[in-house]
Amino acid sequence: MLQLRTFKRGGIYPPHEKLSANAKIIFGEIPENLLIPVNQHIGRPLKIIVKKGDAVKRGDLLAESTGFISSNVHSPVDGKVLKIFRFPLLGGLIREVIQIQPTEPGKSFKEVLESDPYFEIDVRLLTPESIRKRIEEAGIIGMGGAGFPTHVKLSPPPEKKIDALIINGAECEPYITADHRVMVERSGEIIKGIKILQRLFENVPVYVGIEENKPDALKILDEMVSKDGDILIVPLKAKYPQGGEKQLIKAVLNREVPSKGLPMDVGVVVQNVATVLAVHDAFYYNRPLTERVVTVSGNVVNRPGNILLPVGTPVSYVVKKFEIDAQKVRLLIAGGPMMGRTSHSFESPVTKTTSALLFFDNRVFAERRENPCLRCGSCLRVCPMGLDVALYTQMIKADKIAPEAKDHIQDCIECGSCAFVCPADRRLVQWMRFGKTIIRREN
Amino acid sequence: MFEIVIPGLILAGFALISASGLFVASKKFYVYEDPRIDEVEELLPGANCGGCGFAGCRAYAENAVNNKTVDPPCPVADAEAMQAVARLLDLEVEVKEKQVATLLCKGTHENSRLVMEYYGIDDCWAAMLVANSLKACAFSCLGLGSCVRACSFDAMLLKDGIVVIDEEKCTGCGMCIHACPKNLLFMRPVSGQVIVTCSNTDRGADARKACKIACIGCMKCEKSCQQNAIHVNDFLASIDYEKCTNCGDCVAACPTNAIEMRGQEVYVTA
Numbered sequence: 001m002l003q004l005r006t007f008k009r010g011g012i013y014p015p016h017e018k019l020s021a022n023a024k025i026i027f028g029e030i031p032e033n034l035l036i037p038v039n040q041h042i043g044r045p046l047k048i049i050v051k052k053g054d055a056v057k058r059g060d061l062l063a064e065s066t067g068f069i070s071s072n073v074h075s076p077v078d079g080k081v082l083k084i085f086r087f088p089l090l091g092g093l094i095r096e097v098i099q100i101q102p103t104e105p106g107k108s109f110k111e112v113l114e115s116d117p118y119f120e121i122d123v124r125l126l127t128p129e130s131i132r133k134r135i136e137e138a139g140i141i142g143m144g145g146a147g148f149p150t151h152v153k154l155s156p157p158p159e160k161k162i163d164a165l166i167i168n169g170a171e172c173e174p175y176i177t178a179d180h181r182v183m184v185e186r187s188g189e190i191i192k193g194i195k196i197l198q199r200l201f202e203n204v205p206v207y208v209g210i211e212e213n214k215p216d217a218l219k220i221l222d223e224m225v226s227k228d229g230d231i232l233i234v235p236l237k238a239k240y241p242q243g244g245e246k247q248l249i250k251a252v253l254n255r256e257v258p259s260k261g262l263p264m265d266v267g268v269v270v271q272n273v274a275t276v277l278a279v280h281d282a283f284y285y286n287r288p289l290t291e292r293v294v295t296v297s298g299n300v301v302n303r304p305g306n307i308l309l310p311v312g313t314p315v316s317y318v319v320k321k322f323e324i325d326a327q328k329v330r331l332l333i334a335g336g337p338m339m340g341r342t343s344h345s346f347e348s349p350v351t352k353t354t355s356a357l358l359f360f361d362n363r364v365f366a367e368r369r370e371n372p373c374l375r376c377g378s379c380l381r382v383c384p385m386g387l388d389v390a391l392y393t394q395m396i397k398a399d400k401i402a403p404e405a406k407d408h409i410q411d412c413i414e415c416g417s418c419a420f421v422c423p424a425d426r427r428l429v430q431w432m433r434f435g436k437t438i439i440r441r442e443n
Numbered sequence: 444m445f446e447i448v449i450p451g452l453i454l455a456g457f458a459l460i461s462a463s464g465l466f467v468a469s470k471k472f473y474v475y476e477d478p479r480i481d482e483v484e485e486l487l488p489g490a491n492c493g494g495c496g497f498a499g500c501r502a503y504a505e506n507a508v509n510n511k512t513v514d515p516p517c518p519v520a521d522a523e524a525m526q527a528v529a530r531l532l533d534l535e536v537e538v539k540e541k542q543v544a545t546l547l548c549k550g551t552h553e554n555s556r557l558v559m560e561y562y563g564i565d566d567c568w569a570a571m572l573v574a575n576s577l578k579a580c581a582f583s584c585l586g587l588g589s590c591v592r593a594c595s596f597d598a599m600l601l602k603d604g605i606v607v608i609d610e611e612k613c614t615g616c617g618m619c620i621h622a623c624p625k626n627l628l629f630m631r632p633v634s635g636q637v638i639v640t641c642s643n644t645d646r647g648a649d650a651r652k653a654c655k656i657a658c659i660g661c662m663k664c665e666k667s668c669q670q671n672a673i674h675v676n677d678f679l680a681s682i683d684y685e686k687c688t689n690c691g692d693c694v695a696a697c698p699t700n701a702i703e704m705r706g707q708e709v710y711v712t713a
Contacts, residue, residue, distance in 0.1 A: 086581065086645075092559065092574025094581045344559035344574070367562065427563050434569040 006237035007247040010384040017174040020304040027110035034312035035097040035349040041141040043069035054081045071149040072139035076290035076310035077102040090334035090348045091341030116285045138282035144272035147353040156264040163267040169210040170243030173336025176356045178293040183217035193280035213238040241415040298359035316346040331360040338416040371424040379418035389418045396435040409435045492595045494518045494616025519614040542615035542630040549640040550583035551603035555654035580653035582642045593622035635684040636705040644677040658701040664693035
């Protein structure tokens with residue numbers, strides 16, 4: 001057995017709870033109405049180009065980007081634009097959504113996907129410009145959770161020499177298995193997607209980082225690339241946050257991204273496996289990013305699973321499909337339990353970055369007050385960025401952030417390791433995020 | 444005998460040297476300061492609230508005397524005090540009516556029900572990171588009291604999920620206005636008794652669903668007003684206090700009680 005690679009500083013070992021690891025990705029039906037959020041990415045807000053009453057086809061542009069750091073949104077189904085209004089998204093933030101009434105509700109989404117024509121393309125004939133352009137048009141954003149437009153990440157300035165491409169299949173959050181199932185079931189397509197990305201950077205080695213708790217994914221991908229010299233599967237220790245971009249680079253290449261820096265500063269580009277799959281679909285099926293695999297799990301769900309959902313599907317559809325007792329649900333989390341956001345509405349839609357929907361009841365949800373800091377230092381030991389979280393939260397609370405602490409607060413990756421170990425139940429992540437907004441307001 | 448006298452003399456000598464040193468220094472490094480600065484500071488309220496934009500009352504007095512200006516006037520001082528300051532500096536001051544902070548929301552727990560439970564940090568700005576609103580209405584007061592903590596005069600308190608303002612204690616310094624992440628507070632002249640206590644710009648049906656007393660943009664108030672002082676924009680009425688005569692026609696016309704008439708007596712809900 002190879003020595004498992006990992007990052008050195010901090011980190012925690014939460015229970016894996018990958019309940020749906022062996023559940024095949026299922027396909028749902030087209031729901032009765034879709035609420036498609038306009039801004040699902042990080043960057044400039046989009047311009048809506050449809051209006052009430054317009055008929056749209058699958059793949060039609062609904063809102064177009066207004067700049068370089070921006071990403072298109074397309075319609076996943078044929079239908080009619082019913083309304084454009086403001087609605088709470090998963091996480092509680094109220095944003096603009098486009099409501100679409102599909103022409104064929106109840107039709108299997110598998111049929112819809114199968115009706116997309118397949119194009120056999122020769123990767124060697126693609127130019128880097130055409131690849132970037134296609135990815136931009138298809139509205140592909142980082143599907144690991146942050147939602148940064150992929151074409152921007154793939155366009156480093158010429159002075160930054162890229163010498164490694166890392167594909168992130170770590171999936172270190174408990175419960176989530178969406179990327180895991182994608183790697184097992186659609187491994188061939190991921191390899192094809194990697195081949196497309198390889199065209200952007202000449203002769204660059206590709207590393208696929210996968211945590212050791214996914215042995216089937218490791219085995220399948222290892223067999224697929226064994227005849228291929230320039231793709232390397234890297235087994236990683238199952239440790240949180242192994243899938244954090246900076247931690248992954250440290251684990252795989254032993255390079256440290258500088259404070260306030262980007263992976264490209266150390267010559268690396270990191271892409272999530274789901275994003276790579278979206279790139280594959282954009283080229284081979286000419287499909288814009290309009291659907292994603294979502295893990296449905298939690299202790300209220302009797303049969304946890306993974307489902308391919310069109311973007312804009314309301315959570316209520318999932319509740320019905322998985323026969324979840326809505327009365328019992330006390331806590332709905334969009335994303336993983338560590339970094340995901342709790343949500344209050346079953347009508348909120350799934351977005352391009354929703355990797356999981358977790359339903360929990362009273363047994364998991366505990367109402368706990370925030371207590372004073374005990375100065376135990378647990379948060380310092382587990383912080384993967386090496387931050388003095390306890391001190392910074394005191395500064396933020398007193399509204400007296402020392403100038404030298406500002407950069408450190410902005411280095412926080414909001415992984416939640418500190419809050420996980422805090423014996424005083426302090427809302428450390430929220431304090432750090434609050435601190436970031438204070439600093440942003442000052443500038 | 445000498446044991447007492449010698450130390451006494453030594454100490455007296457030190458005292459003399461130090462005193463002369465201090466005397467020379469106070470003459471040599473003397474900085475002239477306008478005595479009026481002290482006088483002006485004396486006349487100001489001394490709350491050091493920062494409502495004028497200066498660091499405190501002393502800083503305001505220095506600016507007033509050195510630059511010969513009372514613009515902007517102290518928002519807290521009453522007309523008499525401000526005129527006294529102006530007289531002292533041979534200036535004219537336009538006496539403005541006292542302004543009070545007003546909350547444009549009546550989304551109490553009874554009117555706009557809570558749709559989620561919030562266990563995070565007790566601060567409106569921090570809550571805004573998690574959710575835009577904790578209640579059914581997206582525009583409602585979060586009720587976590589960032590403005591209450593910004594108030595130096597103990598004029599605000601939380602009640603039933605919204606902020607109530609004691610208009611007698613409110614000095615109109617305006618520090619709470621910027622403490623609100625949802626822009627629900629504004630300053631109105633104290634004589635303006637009619638207030639549209641809503642900030643919901645949704646369409647009527649949606650607004651009504653969100654809150655019992657929401658402004659639904661029905662235009663009845665606009666039609667009832669003879670002074671042309673109330674206007675509906677984006678399904679939300681707003682009052683022009685320069686024209687409003689406190690006649691109360693709009694209050695009577697409003698079907699949802701979104702317009703409120705404050706009585707002659709001071710509105711205190713403490």
